[in-house]
Amino acid sequence: MNYCSSCGNSVTLRIPEGDDRERYVCVSCEAIHYTNPRVIVGCLPVHEGRVLLCRRAIEPRRDFWTLPAGFMENGETSAAGAARETWEEAEAKAVDLQLYRIFDVPHISQIYMFYRCGIEGGAFGAGPESVESALFEEAQIPWDEIAFPVVYKALKEYFDDRRKGEYPVRVSSIERLRRPG
Amino acid sequence: MNYCSSCGNSVTLRIPEGDDRERYVCVSCEAIHYTNPRVIVGCLPVHEGRVLLCRRAIEPRRDFWTLPAGFMENGETSAAGAARETWEEAEAKAVDLQLYRIFDVPHISQIYMFYRCGIEGGAFGAGPESVESALFEEAQIPWDEIAFPVVYKALKEYFDDRRKGEYPVRVSSIERLRRPG
Ligand SMILES: [Zn+2]
Ligand SMILES: [Zn+2]
Numbered sequence: 001m002n003y004c005s006s007c008g009n010s011v012t013l014r015i016p017e018g019d020d021r022e023r024y025v026c027v028s029c030e031a032i033h034y035t036n037p038r039v040i041v042g043c044l045p046v047h048e049g050r051v052l053l054c055r056r057a058i059e060p061r062r063d064f065w066t067l068p069a070g071f072m073e074n075g076e077t078s079a080a081g082a083a084r085e086t087w088e089e090a091e092a093k094a095v096d097l098q099l100y101r102i103f104d105v106p107h108i109s110q111i112y113m114f115y116r117c118g119i120e121g122g123a124f125g126a127g128p129e130s131v132e133s134a135l136f137e138e139a140q141i142p143w144d145e146i147a148f149p150v151v152y153k154a155l156k157e158y159f160d161d162r163r164k165g166e167y168p169v170r171v172s173s174i175e176r177l178r179r180p181g
Numbered sequence: 182m183n184y185c186s187s188c189g190n191s192v193t194l195r196i197p198e199g200d201d202r203e204r205y206v207c208v209s210c211e212a213i214h215y216t217n218p219r220v221i222v223g224c225l226p227v228h229e230g231r232v233l234l235c236r237r238a239i240e241p242r243r244d245f246w247t248l249p250a251g252f253m254e255n256g257e258t259s260a261a262g263a264a265r266e267t268w269e270e271a272e273a274k275a276v277d278l279q280l281y282r283i284f285d286v287p288h289i290s291q292i293y294m295f296y297r298c299g300i301e302g303g304a305f306g307a308g309p310e311s312v313e314s315a316l317f318e319e320a321q322i323p324w325d326e327i328a329f330p331v332v333y334k335a336l337k338e339y340f341d342d343r344r345k346g347e348y349p350v351r352v353s354s355i356e357r358l359r360r361p362g
Pocket of ligand 1: 004005006007008009026027028029030031
């Protein structure tokens with residue numbers, strides 16, 4: 001951030017009075033420009049025991065498989081956002097959404113919220129950000145080609161929970177991944 | 182938003198290519214400036230069966246009682262943010278945090294995340310945004326002086342859940358309140 005979005009003058013990083021951390025503050029109008037974590041909402045859609053995954057048509061992790069998810073928009077609920085993303089990426093209508101898994105990803109200031117859901121009519125397709133979508137049995141999941149750690153972990157937990165017949169809502173943190181080598 | 186925070190030129194509201202809603206786009210550098218919902222994290226702190234509430238020293242809802250909560254900051258987890266707010270507003274050290282209640286508040290583009298927690302040593306005080314803090318038995322809760330609908334609802338549910346001995350994680354949406362009159 002270089003300029004004030006209110007008045008167009010320069011901003012400087014400083015600790016405002018009464019605050020305890022640096023913010024971008026306008027040198028002219030003194031507006032404080034906060035930046036906050038972003039919420040990513042998505043679904044874990046299941047139809048007849050199989051999970052719907054999308055193969056990404058875009059970077060990052062192009063050609064890897066993911067659950068439909070994306071940035072929550074202003075004015076929507078987290079569930080509505082998760083259903084919207086499922087429609088946009090997998091052309092599937094999410095039904096019976098149940099909050100399932102929350103991940104904090106503090107090093108990139110994101111929170112993921114995944115809902116379990118059904119798929120209306122079992123119908124799906126591929127939106128503009130997906131090469132294809134497909135339903136996978138547990139044994140067919142392409143574990144080595146999953147796009148993101150949060151997706152891998154949510155899927156592993158889902159199949160474990162399914163064996164137990166219980167789907168508790170969990171929250172945990174994903175730390176920065178160390179690259180091998 | 183009037184100006185581009187990257188280059189300082191004007192922004193205009195338009196639908197970027199491949200998008201489906203209006204964004205602030207810079208007329209010069211073409212940066213797209215997204216705005217997204219903000220996350221408010223807080224605690225429902227309990228010590229020896231009593232719930233810790235803070236009486237607000239600031240607007241909105243000055244002098245009304247609330248649970249300690251505030252905007253999640255970049256680089257922290259939701260639980261760390263909830264504990265931070267509990268320290269800042271009630272000078273209480275939150276321990277044993279358990280995710281409890283999520284509220285979508287779409288008309289103001291916010292998500293609340295409340296954690297149940299204990300209070301280390303039962304010690305608390307009042308931070309700069311609080312007039313005072315106090316522990317309340319259920320029968321003592323000042324129900325007519327609760328600052329926000331999400332706090333009222335979380336407290337009601339907490340006491341109901343306590344009677345059942347189960348604390349399921351819930352998510353629901355709070356719609357715009359109609360003013361009487
Ligand atoms: Zn300014
Ligand atoms: Zn610009």
